[in-house]
Amino acid sequence: MARRTYQDIILALEQYWADYGCALMTPYHTEVAAGTMNPATLLRSLGPKPWQTGYLEPVIRPLDGRYGENPMRFQHYFQYQVLLKPTPDNVLELYLDSLRAMGLETEKHDIRFVEDDWEQPTVGAWGLGWEVWADGMEITQFTYFQQVAGMELDLIPAEITYGLDRLAMVIQEKPTVFDLEWAPGITWGDVFKENERQWSHYNFEDADVDMLMRHFEDYEREARHLIERDLPLPAYDMILKANHAFNLLDARGAISVTERAAYIGRVRNLVREVGKLYLEQQQEAGEHAAAAV
Amino acid sequence: MSMPRLLFEIGCEELPAAACMEAGLQLPELAREHLGAQTLELFIGPRRLAFPVDVPERTADEWIKGPPENLREKAAAGFAKKHGVTVDDLTLRDGSLGIEVAGRPIAEVLPERLAAIVKGLQFGKSMDWGAGFRFARPVRWLCAKLEDQTIEVALEHVPSGGFSYGHRQTHPGPVEIPNAYGYLDALRAVGVEPDRAVRYQQICEGLDALGSWGDPLDKLDEVVYLVERPRVQEGSFDERFLRLPERVIVQTMQSHQRYFPLGANRFAFVANGGDPAVVRAGNEFVLRGRLEDAEFTFERDVAVGIEELAKRLESITYLKGAGSFADKAQRLVDTVRKLGGDEQAVEAARLAKADQASELVREFSELEGHIGATYAKLAGQPEEVTRAIDEQYLPDSAGAPIPATVAGRILAAADKLDHLVTAFDLGHAPTGSRDPYALRRAAIGLNRLALEGDVAVQRDQLGAAQDFVEDRLEGLLDVPVEFVRAARTSTVPDLGGVARLAQSLHAAEHTPEFEAVHTAYERAHRLAGKAEAEAAPRLDDTLLEEGAERELAQALQGAQIDGLGAAAQLAPHVNRYFDEVLVMADDDKLRANRLRLLLDVRDALGRLGDFSLIPR
Numbered sequence: 001m002a003r004r005t006y007q008d009i010i011l012a013l014e015q016y017w018a019d020y021g022c023a024l025m026t027p028y029h030t031e032v033a034a035g036t037m038n039p040a041t042l043l044r045s046l047g048p049k050p051w052q053t054g055y056l057e058p059v060i061r062p063l064d065g066r067y068g069e070n071p072m073r074f075q076h077y078f079q080y081q082v083l084l085k086p087t088p089d090n091v092l093e094l095y096l097d098s099l100r101a102m103g104l105e106t107e108k109h110d111i112r113f114v115e116d117d118w119e120q121p122t123v124g125a126w127g128l129g130w131e132v133w134a135d136g137m138e139i140t141q142f143t144y145f146q147q148v149a150g151m152e153l154d155l156i157p158a159e160i161t162y163g164l165d166r167l168a169m170v171i172q173e174k175p176t177v178f179d180l181e182w183a184p185g186i187t188w189g190d191v192f193k194e195n196e197r198q199w200s201h202y203n204f205e206d207a208d209v210d211m212l213m214r215h216f217e218d219y220e221r222e223a224r225h226l227i228e229r230d231l232p233l234p235a236y237d238m239i240l241k242a243n244h245a246f247n248l249l250d251a252r253g254a255i256s257v258t259e260r261a262a263y264i265g266r267v268r269n270l271v272r273e274v275g276k277l278y279l280e281q282q283q284e285a286g287e288h289a290a291a292a293v
Numbered sequence: 294m295s296m297p298r299l300l301f302e303i304g305c306e307e308l309p310a311a312a313c314m315e316a317g318l319q320l321p322e323l324a325r326e327h328l329g330a331q332t333l334e335l336f337i338g339p340r341r342l343a344f345p346v347d348v349p350e351r352t353a354d355e356w357i358k359g360p361p362e363n364l365r366e367k368a369a370a371g372f373a374k375k376h377g378v379t380v381d382d383l384t385l386r387d388g389s390l391g392i393e394v395a396g397r398p399i400a401e402v403l404p405e406r407l408a409a410i411v412k413g414l415q416f417g418k419s420m421d422w423g424a425g426f427r428f429a430r431p432v433r434w435l436c437a438k439l440e441d442q443t444i445e446v447a448l449e450h451v452p453s454g455g456f457s458y459g460h461r462q463t464h465p466g467p468v469e470i471p472n473a474y475g476y477l478d479a480l481r482a483v484g485v486e487p488d489r490a491v492r493y494q495q496i497c498e499g500l501d502a503l504g505s506w507g508d509p510l511d512k513l514d515e516v517v518y519l520v521e522r523p524r525v526q527e528g529s530f531d532e533r534f535l536r537l538p539e540r541v542i543v544q545t546m547q548s549h550q551r552y553f554p555l556g557a558n559r560f561a562f563v564a565n566g567g568d569p570a571v572v573r574a575g576n577e578f579v580l581r582g583r584l585e586d587a588e589f590t591f592e593r594d595v596a597v598g599i600e601e602l603a604k605r606l607e608s609i610t611y612l613k614g615a616g617s618f619a620d621k622a623q624r625l626v627d628t629v630r631k632l633g634g635d636e637q638a639v640e641a642a643r644l645a646k647a648d649q650a651s652e653l654v655r656e657f658s659e660l661e662g663h664i665g666a667t668y669a670k671l672a673g674q675p676e677e678v679t680r681a682i683d684e685q686y687l688p689d690s691a692g693a694p695i696p697a698t699v700a701g702r703i704l705a706a707a708d709k710l711d712h713l714v715t716a717f718d719l720g721h722a723p724t725g726s727r728d729p730y731a732l733r734r735a736a737i738g739l740n741r742l743a744l745e746g747d748v749a750v751q752r753d754q755l756g757a758a759q760d761f762v763e764d765r766l767e768g769l770l771d772v773p774v775e776f777v778r779a780a781r782t783s784t785v786p787d788l789g790g791v792a793r794l795a796q797s798l799h800a801a802e803h804t805p806e807f808e809a810v811h812t813a814y815e816r817a818h819r820l821a822g823k824a825e826a827e828a829a830p831r832l833d834d835t836l837l838e839e840g841a842e843r844e845l846a847q848a849l850q851g852a853q854i855d856g857l858g859a860a861a862q863l864a865p866h867v868n869r870y871f872d873e874v875l876v877m878a879d880d881d882k883l884r885a886n887r888l889r890l891l892l893d894v895r896d897a898l899g900r901l902g903d904f905s906l907i908p909r
Contacts, residue, residue: 066589069589070585070586070589071582071585072582072585072586073586086423087422087423087431089431089433092306093465096461096465106462107462107463107566107567107568108567108568108571109567109568109571109572109575110564110565110566110567110572110575110576111461111462111566111567112307112519112520112565113306113307113339114307114519115307115309115310115311117418127420128418128420128430130307134575135567135571135572135574135575135576135578135579136550136562136575136576136579136580137575137578137579137582144420144421144422144431146420146421155423156420156421156422156423169578170575175578256610
């Protein structure tokens, strides 16, 4: 078959995981620094309800921008995120099959599972797993969550985070991300290179520090208010917005090393409270459902 | 009777190398405990932990002890019932009732015992995946063969049978293990080398075939557990990257990619499968990407230049409460001067921390110092300066060398001295095993620089950290702690001098000089030390009546106590004094003066340390 475009690769993954039985979600509507932060992964990992999902996530990491000058570093790039809860026994075979479904000829490549213990202190989460290599290139982060929002988990989910840009480079055999074919006749660079340049300027030089400081405080306060009102879902969105403000401040160099830990601690505490509340509501809903039967 | 052979394999998702090593250490003991037998070999790899073992055909007969015989009426019935026998079946041994339990065929107990081995493995990091027990990574199958019989291991959630699985890419399906002897052959036929030692040898041979190879970060022991079928391949990168600091290239290859440098722009890597040409191209591509990333950062730093980087230190906090890195650099300049550094050492101190403002150190924090040295060199600094900058963090571990250059030693000592004094002033002294500022390492390094590197670190420069730093000498020096403690009480002003004094006292322990000085000190100290309150504030020559007194006072006045030899010359005068002079005279003034003379003797000898701390 003809070489797959970037969008073909995305479509193949969507189809593969839909066929498996995942509920396909969409990218989240506010900035997240990782597919993990999407509530479809973070909150749904909690509690005793099985949940299987797959979705594309554009991740926004202001600090990683390089003005479109570095072929491997971007402040905006794509992950495909899969969460399987509980973990099926053949999860690694499923994953390898998904690579083949994307057009990666696994028998030609050296596919390896290299120990990588994952930790995201901002959301109080950690897990054990691997970075998956194809010929030495990290193409996927695979994690068995052990804790999320600071809490133990009823069912252990497997999180598969595909680094789509790198996978596409292997599949399309392109030397840089800019050269990737997004759609027939259109490259990744055509679509996003200027975007990288402008956003890097904004992130590093022009973002209004005072405004972002206020935003952080405002969203944090709003999150607290919503937690008090027993509304964990909108509260979680406020946390994401506060966190994005923090990431921008970080890129602006406005946060010292010591302050950094304090900001992360503030976000983590909020995520923990939201997680706890979310879980309580899940349990109550479960009890109501059981009573109705 | 020959014992039946058992082969047991625990099939896993890819285990970390550290977990493989942990399992390799524990399996022999677990086999002894649960199977009563020695493992014959161990086959340890990323996807399987396996071993053959010769087991007894039956478990040993057992006698289960029950109630004492005199409780036969009361307790025997219950005991018998619990074990499914009648009271008449109970036998008597050493005054107690009990039951004989005949041994069972080993096949009957293996399901439980093999499960106990799996559950008995303990890992530094283990995980839950929903199977009801923890392991380093999920266990996905178990294979147990007793001769040609398949044993079903009694472990819930894990399938067990007479099958293993081949190489993930080439033979992903199940492979039958025909019997306990056919394991290696069966797996080698499906692309797996289960024996770590064989894989190790294959890798070494492959590397040797490519020429001389390096492994400065010790990756080989890890790589052997990352592959089931090693294939050593060569790769290369564009020579333009050789402009990067060599250690940046090595770090990129080894720490991130586990490659082995072959010198110049060549490297070796160990693949586990795939088409060799595709795999080589891919690995070269990845390395190029990483080197480009480093190059991009490097060129940006170089464009900024080390002088400008040094200026940017003003905005980087060193330790909260201790100013910026620019303040730290200024303190280093002052300290290097105090330690006797020349102008080049001072220049190195001025630029020592500049790389903390560089982007490359943010990516390669292990290479701080080295990166600064590279930038200083590019700015035209002489080698004496750049080498000192490069060596400033040495020694960074117990076995590490100290800097090779004098300027490097002085700068390294200044850095550690400043770190210790600053941290102690801020109240960051280590508590228990918590030492977040790595002050122990700094203190040991400082002692080594003073002792091995001849840096004249004055003890009064150590401030609040003095005791902590000198405490480290006790573990560092190969002499009994009493000698170190004695030397610490001496008046020797510098750290290296204290260490050398402790060593020389210990070396002289069995000489007549040491004996004489020790005795003289002890006698003076025992008598006069207790009566210190009665002693005169200073010696009055006019009160010296006896010849022995005058002789001792005279000897003391002319003495230069700079070593055991000089001290030992005082000893005969002290002895004569004790023999001929009544110290505790009835006359208050005489007594006070004689005590004062003894105290002066003790303090003079005590310049070499408090000898009373050294037991005889």
